[in-house]
Amino acid sequence: MLRLTELRLPIDHPPEALRPAILRRLRLREGELVDFTIARRGYDARKKNLIQFVYTLDLELRDEASVRGRNPGDRNLGTAPDTGYRHVARAPEGFRNRPVVIGAGPCGLTAGLILAQMGFRPIILERGKVVRERTKDTWALWRRSVLTPESNVQFGEGGAGTFSDGKLWSGIKDPQHLGRKVMEEFVKAGAPEEILYVSKPHIGTFRLVSMVEHMRRTVEKLGGEYRFGARVEGLDVETGADGTRRMRGLHLAEGEYLAADHVVLAIGHSARDTFAALERDGVFLEAKPFSIGVRIEHPQSLIDRARLGPHAGNPLLGAADYKLVHHATNGRAVYSFCMCPGGTVVAAASEPGRLVTNGMSQYSRAERNANAGIVVSISPEDYPGGPLAGIEFQRHWEERAFVAGGGTYAAPAQRVGDFLAGRASTELGQVVPSYKPGVTPTDLATCLPDFAVAAIREALPQFDRQIRGFAMADAVMTGVETRTSSPLRITRGDDFQSLNTVGLFPAGEGAGYAGGILSAGVDGIRVAEAVGIAMLGAQQLQPAS
Template sequence: MAIRINNLIINIDEDWVKLKNKAAQKLRISEGDIEEFKILRKSIDARRKNNIRFNCSVEVSCHGEKKLALKLSDKDIKIEEKISEEEIVSGKKKMSSRPVVVGMGPAGMFAGLFLAERGYRPLIIERGERIEDRTKTVNEFWNTGKLDLESNVQFGEGGAGTFSDGKLTTRIKDKRCDFILDTFSRYGAPDEITYDGKPHIGTDNLKLVVKNIRNKILESGGEILFKSKLEDLVIENKKLKAVIVNGSEIHCDNLILAIGHSSRDTYEMLFRREVFMEPKAFAIGVRVEHSQHMIDVNQYGKFAGHPKLGPADYKLTHKSKSGRGIYSFCMCPGGKVVAAASEEKALVTNGMSYYNRNLDNANSAVVVTVGEKDFQGDSPLKGIEFQRYYERLAYKLGGGNYTAPVQLIRDFLRERVSTAFGKVRPTYMPGCEFRDLRQCLPAEVVSGLQEGFVHFEKKIEGYAEGDGIITGIETRTSAPVRIMRNSNLESISVDGLYPCGEGAGYAGGIISAAVDGLKTAENIIKNYRPL
C-alpha cells in the first residue's frame, strides 16, 4: 500500500530535491516521515511560455498512510494498493517441438525473452544480422548506397525501431507497458524512461539494450539464428507442421510471427499459403526538417535551450477538406533523416535521434492517410504494391543510388523546384537532389500535404514559410495488411500460427509491439507446459 500524489508542480528554476518536500507539505507531514519516495510521472507543462513548469506524480510510503489520505480528503491524493503481478500458469499440453519466433524486433524479442525465462527454450529466427554487424552494414549503405536486402534499417536485430528515436510512448492502456519500460531500464536504458511523460531511449542506447536482452535470452535457454530467413510454411489440414528456414525444414507446431511491417516477401509467401489477411489503411508523405532552435523557440519561448527542457518536440494534426488525416509522425528532435530502403531501386526515408538529441535539425514525418479506395486490384497485398510504386518513383526522381529528392516546403506550396537551401541543410545520406516532390506522390497526398503545411504554419511560425525542407518519401508508417487472428491470437486459417506486432497489423510502435509479443507468448504458456 502507498499514497499517490498527483499534480505536484515544480517551476523550471526550482531544484528537483524540492519535490519530496512538496509531497510532505501536501500530506502535512515532515519530509523525515517519508519512508519511501518514487517519481511516477513527470511531464512538461508549456501552455504558458512565460511560466513553464513540470507536473509530477509521486508515490509515497509513510506510517499510517491510509488514515492520513482519508483524513486529508484531497482529489490529488489517493491510496494505491500494491497489485501483485499476475502469475501466468503453464498449461498441461505437451509441445512436440520448441516454439519458434520469427523476428527479433520488439514483439519477437519480448515474446522470446518471456518464453525463455519460463523454460520454453524458444528458437528465434532473424533474417538480418546481430546489432553489431547490422550497424556496420547500415552505415555502409548510408555512406555508399550499397544496400543489403536482408540486413538494413528495416531488417535485423532490434527491428526498424533500432534506427529511430527509440520512442516509448503509446496510446494503449495495458499493465504490460510498465513491465516493458522496467525491462528496458533493467537492461541498460536510462531509469527516467519509467516516469518521463515522453520517454525515449535513443538509437545509441537502444543498441546496447537489445544486445543485453539477446544475451539474457541465450542464458535462459533460448537460441537465436541470425541471417536466417523464413522461406515457407509446411501446413497440413490447416495445422502448422514445420517451417522452411534457409532451405532447411524445422519441425514446429507453435510459431510466433513477428516479421515487422516491411517483410513484403514474407507477406507474399503467407498469401500463397492461404493465410487469411486483409489490406489495411496506412499513411504516406515526406520527412520534414527544421532548425531545432526554431522549434525550441516556438514551443518554449524565452526558455528555449534551458537544460531542464532539452530539445522541443511537436505533434500536429489536421483533417483535410476531403476528410483525410494529415499528421506529424515519429518526430525526432535533434536528429537526422535516414535512408530506410529494403528493396532495390525503391527509396524510403525515416527519422533517427541519439539519446542526447543534440544535432542541429528537428525532423518528423508528415503524412496523409490512404486506404483501400486508393489501392488498385483485389488482392490483400494491394497496399504493398501501392507503396512500391511510389517508392520506385522517388528513387527515379532522386536520380538513382538512393539519392533522395528534396525541396523547400515553401517551394512545394508554390509548386516550384528549389534552387538553394536556407539555414536548414538536409541530413539524409547518401545525398539529395532538388526536385519537385509532387512527381513521386499521389495527387491526393500532395493536396493533403499542401493543406496541412498551411495549417501547421498557424501552429508553429516558420514551419512552412521558413527554411524548412522536405525529403521524399515516407511510406512505412505501419503495416499495409492485417493478418487475421482469433481470440487466442492464432491465425484464423492456420492452427499454431500466431501473427503479432506491427507486421501483423496489431501494433504501432515499440511499446505496443512489445506488449503484443508478450500477450502472444502468454497464450502459448497458458496452453503448454515448459520443455
Template sequence: MIRLSDLALPLDHTPDALDAAIADRLGVAPERILRKAMVRRGNDARKRGAIKLVYVFDIELDDEAELLARMSGDSHVRPAPDTAYRPPVVAPEGWAGDKDGTRPVVIGAGPCGLLAALILAEMGLKPIIIERGTAVRERTKDTWALWRKHKLSPESNVQFGEGGAGTFSDGKLYSRIKDPRHLSRKVLTEFVKAGAPDDILYEAHPHIGTFRLVTMVISMRETIEALGGEYRFQTRVSDFDIKDGALQGLHLVSTKDGAQSYLPAHHCILAPGHSSRDTFEVLHQRGVFMEAKSFAIGVRIEHPQSWVDKARYGACAGHPVLGAAAYAISHQASNGRAVYSFCMCPGGRVVAATSEEGRVVTNGMSQYSRAEFNANSGLVVTVDPGKDYPADPLAGIEFQRKWESLAFAAGGGDYCAPGQKVGDFLAGRASSGDFGAVKPSYQPGVKLTDLSACLPDYVLDAIREALPVFGRQIPMYDHPDVIMTGVETRTSSPLRITRGKDFQSLNTRGLYPAGEGAGYAGGILSAAVDGIKVAEALAVEVLK
C-alpha cells in the same frame, strides 16, 4: 503505497522544494514520508513564460489508511497500483519441448519478437528465434554502408536485422495503448536491466536513441540465451507448412549462403515487422487470413531544432531539464484527408530506410542526447484500401512500392532522396540551387526536385493545405527554406493478419500474428507489449 499525481512545481525548483510540496499536498509532516519513488515527470508548457514540471509519485507513509480516508475525495491521491509482472504459467523444470519435442518459434527479433522471446524464456519454454537479418553490430555496419556508400544489403538494413526497425529510430518508448496490467512497465524495467537509462521509468516521453538500443539488444539476447533460447540469424522463413488449418513446420533458407532446412513447429509467434513483404506474400499464398488496412504516406520535414525549441518553450528554450522540444500536430484537409506529424525526432536526422533495391524510403532517427542540429518528423496523409488502391490484402504493398520506385528515380537512381523546399512546394515549382537556411540531414544525399513526381495528388494537396495551418501553430514551420524529403511510406503495416481472442490466426492454429507487421502495434513500446501478450497466450496453450 500512495500514488500522488498532478503535482506541479516551477521549472527551476530545488529538491527541497519538491519534498516540501509533497508533504504540503498530502497535509502531513515531512518525517511521515518514509520513501518516495518518481513514477512520471512531464512538463506543462501551455504558458511558455511559466513552464512547470508536473510529477506523479508513489509514496510510502507511516499511516496510509488514515491519509486515504482523509483525502478520499481527491482524485489525485489514490492507492498505488500493483505494477509487478507475474507470468500466467511456468514450464516444469527440465521442459524440453511439447509432446513431440518441438519448441516455440519466434519469427523476427524486433521489439515484439524480442519481448515475446524473453517472456517465453522466463517461463521456461526455450524459444527458437528466427531472424532474417544479421546480429545488431554487423547490421549497424550494413546500414551505414547504404548511408555512406550507396550500397544496400536487402537482408540487413534499417528494416531487417536484430532489434528491428526501432533500432534506427528515436527510440521513443511511449504510446497510447490501454495497459490495465501495466505490461509497459515490464518492458521498461527489462530495458533498464539491459542498460537503458533509469529515466525511461519516469519521463513522460521516454526515449533511448540508437547507440543505446544496440547495447541493450545485445544484453537482452544474452539473457534469452542464458535461459535456453536459441537464435538463428541470417535465416529467412521461405514457406509455411500448414495442414488441415494447423501449422506443422517452417521451411528456412540461409540469407548468407542459400542453404535450405526444415524446422518442425506447432507454435510460432509471427513478428516479422511491417516491411517483410515476401513473408506476407507467402502467407497469403498459403491461405492465412489477412485483410487490408489503412496507413499513411508523405514526406520527412526538417527544421532547425532551435526553431522548434523557441516555438514550444519560448525563453525557456535550451533548459537542460526540458531538452529538445517535440511536437504533435494534425489537420483535417478539405479533401477529406487527415494530415499529421508522425514519429517526430527531436535533435536527429532523416535516414535511408529502404529494404528493397531500386526504391527510396525515409525515416527519422536520433540519439539519446538528441543533440543534432535538425528536428525531423514524418508529415503524412492517410490512405485507404478500396479508395486509393484495391482492397486486396497485398495491394497496399504494391501501392507503397510504386511511390518508393518513383522516389528512387526522382532522387537520381543512387539511393539519394528527392527533396523540395517548402516555399517552392507551396508555389508549385521544382526546387533547385542551394538549400538555404535549412540543410537536409538525409544520407546518402538529397537532390532538389519536385516531389509531385513521387506522391499522389491528393497527398500533395492535403500537405499544401496543412503547411500554413501548422505554421500558425508552430512559428517557422512553413518557412520557405524548410526541407521536405521523400518518401515516407512505411508508417505502419498495410495489412493485418487477423487473429482471434486466443491470439492465434483466425484460420491457422499454432500461428500467432503479433506486433507492427501483423497490424497490431505502432512503435517500440506497443509492439513489445503485444509480444508479451502473445507469448503468454502461446505458453498457456503449450502447457495446458
C-alpha cells in the same frame, strides 16, 4: 501505498524540494512520510513563461488511513496501482516442440524474452544479421549508397526500431501495466532509469544497439536460441479431417525445415516476401489503412522557441517535440509522425531501386535539425486488389522517389516554399538537409499521389499557426515516407492465434497490431503469454510416453 498526482513545481527546483512539497500538499508531519518514488514526471508548457514539472508520486506512509482522512475527496490521491509483472505460465518438464519466434525486432525480442523467462526455451529466427554487423551494413547505405537487402534499417536484430529515436511512449490501453514490464527489461539491459518515469522517454540508437545485445544474451542464458540469416520461406500447415488448419513447421531458405507447432509471427512491416508466402500458404490476411508522405526538417532552435518560449534550450527540458494534425477539405487526415527532435533523416530502403526515408535521433538529441514525417492517410479503397495491393502501392511511390533522386539512393528534396508554390526546387536554402547519402532538389509532387500533395499543401500553413515558422520557405521536405505502418493485417482471434491457422500467433507491427517500440513490446508480451497457455494445453492433451 498511495499515489499522488498533479504535484507541480518550477522546472528549476532542486531535487530536495520534492519531499517538503509532498508534506505541504498533504499536510503531513515529517515522520509520516516514510519514502516516495517518482512514477511519472512530465511538464506543462501551455504557459511558456511559467513552465512547470508535473509529478505523479507513489508514497509509502506510516498511516495511510489517517492521510486519507485528512484529505477527503482529493481526486489526486488514491491507491497506487500494482505494476508488478507475474508470468501466466511455466514450462512443464519434458515439453515437446519448442516455440519459434520469427523476427528479432521489439515485438519478437520481447516475446522471446518472456517465453524464455517462462522456461520454454524459444528458438528465435532472424533473417538479418546480429545488430553490430547490421549497423555496418546500414552505414554502408548511408555513406556509400550500398544497399544490402537482408541487412538494413528494416531487417536485422533489433528491427526497424533500432534506427529511430528510440521513443518509448504509446497511446495504447494497458490495464495490465505491461508497458512497465517492457521498460523494466530495457533498464536491466542498459537503458537509463529515467525511462521508468519521464513522460516521453526515449533511448536513441547507440544505446539500443547494446541493449539488444544484452537482451539476446539474457534469452540465451535462459535456454533460448538465436538463428541469424534464417529467412522463412513458407509454412507447413496440416489440415485435419474437420478442416482445421494447424501449424506443423517452417520451411527456411536453402531447403531447411524446422518443426514447430507454436509460432510467433513478429516479422515487422517490411517483410514483403513473407507476406506473399503467407498468402500463398492460405493464412488469412486483410488490407488495412496506412499513411504516405515526406520527412520535413526545421532548425531545432525554431521548434524550441515555438514550444518552450524563454525556456528554449533549457537542458532540463531538452529538445522540444511536437504533434500536429489537420483534416483537409479533400477528406484526408494529415499528421506528424515519428517526430525526432535534434535528429537526422535516414535512408530506410530495403529493396533495390526503391527509396524510403525515416527519422532517427541519438539519446542526446543534439543535432541541428528537428525532423518528422508529415503523412497523409491512405485507405484500402485507394489501392483495390486484395491484401497485398498496399505493398504494390508503396513500391510504386518508392520507385518514383528513387528515380527522382537520381537513381543512386540520393533522396528527392524540396523547399517548403517551392512545394507550396507548386514549382520544383533547383537549390536549397538555409536549412541543410541531414539525409545521407545526399539529396537532389526536385518536385516532390512527382513522388506522391495527387490527393496527398493537395492535403499537405493545405496542412502546412495550418501547422504554421500552431508552430510559428513551420511553413518557412527554406524548411526542407525529403521523400518518401511509406513505411508508417503495415499495409495489411494478419488477423487474429481473442486467443491471439490466426483466424484460420491454429498455432500461428501474428504479433507486432507487421501483423497490424502495434505502432512503435513500446506497443510492439507490449504486444510481444501478450502473444508470448498466449503461446505459453496454448503450449500448456497442448502438453496436457499429449499421451503419456
